[in-house]
Amino acid sequence: MKETISTKLANSLSHLDSEQMDSLIQRAKSLKKRSGNPSDPLDRWVERALKKEARSRDNATDRQTGTVVSTYALEVDVEVDDLVVRAQRGSHTAVPGDRVEIGWVGSDLRIVDIHPRRTKLSRPDVDNAHQERLIVANIDVVVIVVSVVSPPLHPRLIDRYMIAIQNGGANSVVCVNKIDLLEDDTELEVLQPYQAIGVPVVFASTKDGKGIEELRDLLRGKTVAFVGHSGVGKSSLGNAFAPELHLKTNTLMEGYGRGAHTTTVSSLHRLEDGTTIIDTPGIRSFGLWASSQSEVQNAFPEFQNLKCRFANCSHLAEPGCTVREAVETGAVSRDRYETFLRLCKELL
Numbered sequence: 091m092k093e094t095i096s097t098k099l100a101n102s103l104s105h106l107d108s109e110q111m112d113s114l115i116q117r118a119k120s121l122k123k124r125s126g127n128p129s130d131p132l133d134r135w136v137e138r139a140l141k142k143e144a145r146s147r148d149n150a151t152d153r154q155t156g157t158v159v160s161t162y163a164l165e166v167d168v169e170v171d172d173l174v175v176r177a178q179r180g181s182h183t184a185v186p187g188d189r190v191e192i193g194w195v196g197s198d199l200r201i202v203d204i205h206p207r208r209t210k211l212s213r214p215d216v217d218n219a220h221q222e223r224l225i226v227a228n229i230d231v232v233v234i235v236v237s238v239v240s241p242p243l244h245p246r247l248i249d250r251y252m253i254a255i256q257n258g259g260a261n262s263v264v265c266v267n268k269i270d271l272l273e274d275d276t277e278l279e280v281l282q283p284y285q286a287i288g289v290p291v292v293f294a295s296t297k298d299g300k301g302i303e304e305l306r307d308l309l310r311g312k313t314v315a316f317v318g319h320s321g322v323g324k325s326s327l328g329n330a331f332a333p334e335l336h337l338k339t340n341t342l343m344e345g346y347g348r349g350a351h352t353t354t355v356s357s358l359h360r361l362e363d364g365t366t367i368i369d370t371p372g373i374r375s376f377g378l379w380a381s382s383q384s385e386v387q388n389a390f391p392e393f394q395n396l397k398c399r400f401a402n403c404s405h406l407a408e409p410g411c412t413v414r415e416a417v418e419t420g421a422v423s424r425d426r427y428e429t430f431l432r433l434c435k436e437l438l
Contacts, residue, residue, distance in 0.1 A: 093119070099133050105206065108222040113183045114139055143181060150193030150202045158188040158227075159358040166201065168192055169358070177201055185210075186356045186368050187227040187313065209259035211315060226315045226356055226368045231261050233309070235318030235327060237268040238277055245280045247319055249429045252289075253389035260315075263290045265305060267323045270295040283423035287391050296323060296330040306331060306363075313366040315356075328369055332361050335369070386433050392422050393430075406434065 095115065103111060118135035122128070125135075156170035166184050167174050170192070177192045178200035184190055189205040207227045214223065232255045236243050248264060255262045264284055272278070278293075285291050290308060294301030318324045328335050356370045383404060387393060399410025416422040 093132050095136055096131075096133050099136060103136075107207065107210065107212075107224070109183050109212070109224050110204075112222070113181065117181055139181075146180070146195050146200075147191075147193075147202045150191075150195050150200075153191050153193035153202065155189065155191050155205075157358065158184045158186050158190055161185060161356065166190075168201075169360075175199065183224065185224045185227050186358045187229055187315075189228065211254055211258050211260065211317070213254060225317070225370055228313060229260050229315045229368065230312040231263055231309060231314045233263045233265050233305075233314060233316045235265050235267055235316055235322045235324045237271075237322040238266060239268060239271040239273075241319060241321050243277055243280060244319065245425065246429060246432075248284065249389075249426070249433070251317060252284075253386060253433065256389040257385050263292065263305075263308060265292045265294055265301070265327065267294050267296065267327050269293040269300060270297045280425065283392075283426045286423070294327060294330075296326045299330065302330050306365075309365055311364040313368070315368040315370055317370050325369065328367065332359070332365075332367060334361070335359050335367065383434055383437060386430065386437070390426065390430055392416075392426065396422075404434075405430070 100111075103114070106114065114136060115132070117139045118132060121138055122130060122132065122135040154170050156168040156175075158166050159169050159174060160167040161179070161184060164179055165176050166179055168177055168190060175192070176199075178198050180195075180200045180202075182190070182201040182204055184201055184204055188207065190201050191203040191205075192199060193202045194200075195202065209229055210227045211225045211229065211232055212222045213225060232251070234248055234251045234255075236248060243266070252262050264281065266278070266281070281291050292301045292305045292308065294305060296302075316324050316328055356368055359367045359369070361367060387405070393405065393413050396412040396416055398405070398408065398412050400408055403411050403413070405411055405413040413422060413427070417424050417427045
């Protein structure tokens with residue numbers, strides 16, 4: 091049986107996101123195991139872990155506030171004023187974009203606190219689908235980079251990203267890269283449902299510069315994360331968008347038609363026009379991070395103004411469901427609805 095904390099304690103820690111909570115519980119379990127008292131309630135050791143963190147925070151000297159720009163296994167790079175310093179992560183889970191406090195604890199410079207996140211982008215852990223893994227924090231916009239031809243356009247991945255972006259509180263932009271390779275305009279028809287619900291779609295090419303200025307105008311002054319499938323040319327797009335980034339690029343892997351992972355860690359970059367860019371590693375799949383069907387529904391804004399017979403309609407099989415009626419009449423994209431069905435099924 092999985093050991094958990096009490097509801098009362100969980101409610102008192104509701105300000106923590108799921109990854110922070112998981113980290114705290116793991117530290118508590120480690121303390122409990124070392125104590126040799128397996129019968130002790132986990133609550134006691136969670137409280138001890140919190141007190142240990144509080145002591146480190148209270149005893150830290152020369153504390154300063156900064157922004158995480160890169161993360162590593164045990165350390166982070168933190169931008170403080172105009173300097174970037176390296177600090178130990180300690181017991182904290184931090185990602186690029188996090189606002190943190192760092193200070194000296196003994197002879198170590200380390201994170202002593204993480205400020206509440208206004209937005210985030212996360213995905214399920216690769217090895218444990220029930221554990222959240224943060225990618226970036228405090229972003230305004232997430233640019234979902236896709237491409238045509240190589241690799242081909244995958245709207246299903248767009249849908250998964252959009253759910254994660256919606257649930258994390260940021261806004262979405264879709265950027266179709268390599269548009270210079272397009273030979274059949276019908277390939278772009280799958281993007282019409284996104285345009286219909288107001289998601290900006292930019293068609294770009296790093297070869298001839300198409301769409302780059304449009305994208306720059308759309309994102310100016312915002313904190314932005316670029317995400318996308320491996321091989322879509324995300325780093326090339328970033329370099330065209332802001333040449334000063336000098337992001338490492340690569341070609342498709344011969345014989346596979348997919349990209350090598352040229353970006354291996356997320357990193358934050360400040361541009362002269364006030365835009366902040368966070369580059370993220372390319373991925374080949376993006377799992378669904380949603381704990382309820384309502385979270386999935388919220389990621390489909392075309393459903394929101396449709397009033398069903400039942401207030402808690404799941405849009406799956408209930409009579410009088412106006413969403414399913416709208417699908418039949420073409421008012422709601424059938425492809426989008428089928429994606430909704432698949433995502434709901436994954437929650438079962």
